[in-house]
Amino acid sequence: xxxxxxxVCDVGAETFxxxxxxxxxxxxxIAEGDQIFIFASENEGGPGLIAHGVVRSANAIPKKGAxxxxxxxVSITVKRTTVAKRQLGRSELKGFSNWSDGRPExxxxxxxxxxxxxxxxxxxxxxxxxxxSFF
Numbered sequence: 301x302x303x304x305x306x307x308v309c310d311v312g313a314e315t316f317x318x319x320x321x322x323x324x325x326x327x328x329x330i331a332e333g334d335q336i337f338i339f340a341s342e343n344e345g346g347p348g349l350i351a352h353g354v355v356r357s358a359n360a361i362p363k364k365g366a367x368x369x370x371x372x373x374v375s376i377t378v379k380r381t382t383v384a385k386r387q388l389g390r391s392e393l394k395g396f397s398n399w400s401d402g403r404p405e406x407x408x409x410x411x412x413x414x415x416x417x418x419x420x421x422x423x424x425x426x427x428x429x430x431x432x433s434f435f
Contacts, residue, residue, distance in 0.1 A: 315356070315378065320373045323421070328374060330355060335355075357376065358375070384434050404426045
């Protein structure tokens with residue numbers, strides 16, 4: 301399972317296209333058929349968790365030139381399957397900062413907000429089960 305936090309122009313869309321997204325925490329392994337939770341980035345005015353979907357396409361972006369250190373990027377298309385029924389974002393996850401407590405809330409806070417850049421990330425089964433409770 302994966303999560304993406306990025307700018308979302310139309311939170312009610314049935315299909316989303318996210319181009320050249322940074323990947324961290326295993327996000328570069330995303331592939332067609334994978335499930336993903338979509339967070340509309342609060343940095344871009346979004347509300348946080350908005351939807352769950354299925355990846356319809358995933359294409360790795362080739363690295364540029366001879367740069368030594370580049371964050372892998374992918375472009376994905378996602379078909380929305382469900383809409384979030386409860387709020388979950390930075391303010392709800394902020395208090396979960398004991399990085400070694402094993403809580404799914406802490407995992408999401410760490411992956412999304414410790415380094416607040418937009419990104420695609422892999423998540424644990426425990427975090428995925430937690431996110432499913434918002435639908």
